[in-house]
Amino acid sequence: MITSKNEFLYFTLRNTKLKVGLVVIVFFLLLTFIGPLLTDYAPMAYVGPGAHPPSAEHWFGTTTFGQDVYTQFVYGLKATFQVGLIGGGLGTLLGLLIGFTAGFRGGIIDEFLNVVTNIVLVLPTLAVLLIIAAYLQVRGVMTESIFIGLTSWPWAARAIRAQTFSLRTRDFVDLARLNGMRPLKIIFTEIAPNMMSYLFMTFILQFGGAILNAATLDFIGLGPTTGISLGLMMNNAVLWSALHLGMWWWFVPPGVAIMMIVGALYIMNVGLDEVFNPKLREI
C-alpha cells in the first residue's frame, strides 16, 4: 500500500533534477567543511609569490599579493552558505509572518500590510542596502545577512498571502473555526501543513537570492569589512586588474561556486515542484 509519504519519497528518488541539485549542494557543503582542513594558510595571509597560476603548491594559484586563492575560496564558501542560511531564513520567516497575517486576518490589517509589502517591493533592495552599508564602518557577514533578510521578504509575503487566502475559505478551515479553534492554532495545524511544500520552496529561492544579493553587494565593495567572501574575492580581482593581467584563476573559482550553488538550488526547486505537484511530472 502506498501512503502519501512513500509517494513523495518515490518521486523524490526518481526526480533527476532534485538528485543533481542535491549532489552539487552536498559537494559544496563538504568542501566548506573539509576544504579549510586541507590548507595550511590563513585566508588573508601573504604566503607565496604573487600572481602565480595554479600549481601543486597553490592549487588555485595566488593573488597579486601572494595570498592563496584556494584558501580564500573555501573560507569564502562558508560566508556564502552563512548568508544564504541567515539571510534567506530571515527573509522566509518575515514573508511567512506577514503573508500569513495578511492572508488570514484580511480587512484593514491586510490592506496595511499590503501597502507596506508593495512599498518594500518597489524599493530597489540593493540601492537601500548600498546606502545603509556605505555608512556602516564595520560590517560582518552577520550584519550583511540580516540586512539582506530584512529587504528580501516582500515577494515571499505576497505569494504566501495569496496561498493563505485561497486556503482559509476551504471547508476544513471553516470547520475548525466553527469548533472554536484559536486563529494561531488554525494557522499552524490546518493551514501551514497544506503549504509546507510551498514554504520549503520559498526558502530555497530566498536562499539563492540572498547569496546572489550578497555577491553583488560584496563586489561593489560593501561586503563584510572583516573576513573573506566569494564576492569580495571578485571585488579584489577587479580592483587589482586581474582581468587585464589575465589572472583568470583569481576570479573564475568564486563565480563558478556561486553559479553552481544557486543554479543547483533553482533546479532543485523545479524538481520539488514536480514532486509536490503531480500535474507537472513528466510522464
Next chain:
Amino acid sequence: MRSYFGRKLVIYALTFFLAVTIDWMIPRFMPGNPVQVMLARYGLRADAAQAMLSYYTQAFGLDLPVWQQYLNFWKALFHGDLGISMYLFPTPVIDVIKNAVPYDILLLLPAILLSWFAGNRFGAFAARSKILDNSVLPVGYLLTATPYMWLALLLGWALGIVLGIFPIAGAYDFSLRPAFTWRFISSVLSHWFLPFASLFLVQFGGWAIGMRNMIIYELEADYSHYLEALGAPHRLIRRYAFNNAILPQVTGLALQLGVIVAGALATEIVFSYPGIGYLILQAIQNQDYFLLQGCFLFIIIGVLIANFLIDVAYVLVDPRTRMGMQGETA
C-alpha cells in the same frame, strides 16, 4: 481602471517619500560625521580643520533643527539641488549624474527589453519539447544563477583579453572626442557590446525558464485540456497558453527591476562603463556621501518610472484591469 492606477500612484508616492526620508536620515543618524570624515582625508592642521568643519556644517545646514533640515532637504530636492560632489569638487551632484544617466539608458533599456522578449519567446518554444527541455534549459538555470559581474568578467576575459575582439574599459575610445561621426559611433557600440551581452544573457536565462514553467502550468489547465478534447490544433492551444502566461511575466519584470539595476551597477564596474554604477563605486571609495545620496535618489526615481510604465503596459495587455475587475497586480 481609475482605482487601479489610483492605488498604484499612492504606493509610488509613499515609496518615494520613504526613499527620500531614508536618504536624508542615514547620513545624519549613522555613527560618524560625514563632514569630519571628509576633512580627515585632507589632513589639515587642527585649527584649519576646525574652521572648515564649522564652515561645512553651516553650508550643509547641519546646525539647524532636525525638522528644518528635513524640510530644506525636500525644498532643495525639488529645485534639483542635490549638493556638491566632494570627489569631483566643485561639480554639482546633479550634473555628475546627468552625464552618467545616458549610458545607463543606453545599456539597460535594450538589455531589459530584448532579453524579456527573446527569453519569453524561447521559453514558450522550449516548453514540453523533450530535447530542448533537457539540453538548453539547464543552461538557462545556470545563466540565471550567475552573478552579473562574474559573467561580465568571463566575457571580458574571453572576448576582450584572450581573443581581443572587444575593448573592456570605458564607453568609447579614450583618443576620441564625442562627435557624430561613424568612427565615434562604432567605438561606442563596440564598448557597449560586452556589458550589454552580459546583462542580456543572465536575464535571458531567467525569462526563458520562467516562461517555460508558466507554459507548462497553462498547458495543464482545464481550458487547455478542453480545447484538446475538442480537437483544437496544438498551435492554437499554445497561443492561448502563451497569452495567459505572459501576464505574470509582465508583473515579473516589475519585480525584477531592482535586481536588474543592481546587476547593471556591478557590470558597469567591471567594464569601467561610466554609468551610475561606476559613479557609485567612485563615491564609495572616495566617501563622497552627496554623490551617493544623489545616485540612490536617481535609481529610486528610475525604478518608480519604470514600474509605472509596466503598470500601463499591464493594463494594455490584461483586459480585466480595464473592465474594472481586479487584475493580478491590483
